Every structure is written in C-alpha cells, then in structure tokens.
Amino acid sequence: MASSPTIQELAKEPMLVIPERYIHLDNEPCPILSEDATSQTIPTVDMQQLLMGEATDFQLDKLHSICKEWGIFQLVNHGVSSLLVEKLKYEIEEFYKLPLEEKMKYKIQPGDVEGYGQTLLMRDDEKLDWADRETLESYISELQKLAMTAFGLMAKALKIDKGEMEEMFDDGVQSVRMSYYPPCPQPEKVMGLRPHSDATGITILLQVNGVEGFQIKKDGIWIPVSFLPDAFVVNVGDTLEILSNGLYNSIEHRATVNSVKERMSIAMFFNPKFEAEVGPAASLLNPQNPPLFKRISTEKYYKYFFSRKLNGKSFLEQMKIENGEDDTA
Ligand SMILES: O=C(O)CCC(=O)C(=O)O
C-alpha cells in the first residue's frame, strides 16, 4: 500500500465531506460510540508487584485470569523510563509535523516493509530513521526486555514449560506500527484502523499525544479504552491464543477517529521467531485437552501475516481444528 501515504496530507484540505474511498459501508455500528457504551476501565497489571517474590502467586493468578477473560490490560510500573517514553512521544509528534517533502524522504519503497506510508516498520533494518534513531532504538530494546519478561510470566501463569514459550518468542521478530489518525469531518463514517486481532504473541501499545480512540470488543460490545498515564496497553495476540490452546484471548480491537484532534499511537508487535512453529504448547495437551488449533510453520504464518487484510479474528478462525481433525499434517 505504498501508494497512499497521504491521509495526513488529505486531511489538511478544507473538507466537509470525505472521499468515498474512506467510507466504511460495512462498519458495524458506526465507530462513534453508541449511548450505552460507557467507558470501562480495562484491568491493570502491576509489573513491579508481579516480580516481587511474596505476591507472586496471587499476582500470577490475576494475570492469568485477565489474559483469559480480557486478553488486554494496562501495564503500570513497567520499569521503562518515563523520560525515554516522553522523548519518543515528542519526537513522533515532531516527525508528523514535518513538511511532506521531509517525510517523503522516508517514503516506503516498493517491496519494502518500512517507511512513511501505510505499512509496518520492521526492526533490524538499518534504514530506520523516523524519530531520532537513538530514542526509537532504546525504546525498542527496553520493550523487548519487557516483552520477554511478560512472556516468561505468562508461561508461568499458564503452567507450561518455560522453554515452549521461549522456543516461540525468544529472539522473535519484532515490528512497529506508528499510526497517525487525522481529525475527520465525518468521524462516524470512517474507521481509523478497522476491527482486527493482532497476529502477534503480544502487542505493547503506547498512545502518543493523549488523544483517545482505541476500542476493544468485549462480549460483543465495543468499549472505549482510557489509557492511564504512564501505562502501556498490552494485548494478547493470535499466536499466544494458539500457544495457550485457546485459554488466552486475542482481543479484537479497532481505532476510531474524531472531528477535532489528530491521534497518534505506536504499537510494538512481538512475533514468533522464524524457525519456530505456531501451535498449541505440547505441555498443555492431553486427551482431556486436545489441540484446538493447527500447528503450522512460521513460514506459512508469515506468508499469511504479510498478505492479510485486517479482518476481525479471521486468522484464528482459519487455524481452528474443526471436529478434532487436523488437516495440516
Ligand atoms: O492506534 C491504535 O490505538 C491501535 C493500533 C493497533 O491496533 C495496531 O497497530 O495493530
């Protein structure tokens, strides 16, 4: 989608009616909240408490039930320096303020996955230069440590072999999506980011400029999420739902826009490593608990990952074993 990097530019034109191309006719109840969708607070997980010896069992049980029932939480006391986070937010905001010509220097090239435009940024590529490189690099490495700690705790909570989690996610593939959602004169007709679940293990989301718009679908209802100051929003992705054999919930979510203020977010995705296989953890399976999902190579998984259109929980649907039959063998 390298051809449409200009939603930000488009939004600068005086406009009362939005171009057809951006109108979502298939919107489930329009992204503007219905009257009864009160803002609920998603559960909070305190990393410091989790890592404290005595509290561990209680905290782990709490983490476990949150991942099962919600698949999403605010992570506080996460240990990432707030100075670093504030610096990153500032630099992202400054980047989007640059004139188009400047931003276009970072334009995504055909065949590339990184750059200014509508796509993902991948790590480990020397051309990364959006925000000050050092800030983004430090943020990525801090979040990588945090994600590995979270995976370790989840393995404990799931009572699976730690090795099984590590096998899938240690030295895994990370990707980043920075999103800029301009204000829109008809916010009820468009979608910032359409409903989807993340194909990741976990995603760590940071809201950049304090403007809200992130919503989750819980028990069939869209719920707006208010970000706590200094918190990350962490969500379970499809591969963790699969690894946990359906115990953990890869939550469906979307981003809405408003008519007044632009919104920015940065999502870091932690995916399985290339050599791994995606499937339920063997240590969870037994005759009473048969696999609910197929096991596939990450090669197949990534083929899907890069070709997919965001569409609800369609990947998980595809991965489900119907009638106990595994047709991937
Ligand atoms: O911008 C947001 O708040 C959501 C981003 C998101 O869900 C994604 O990038 O997958």
Ligand SMILES: [Fe+2]
């Ligand atoms: Fe997402």
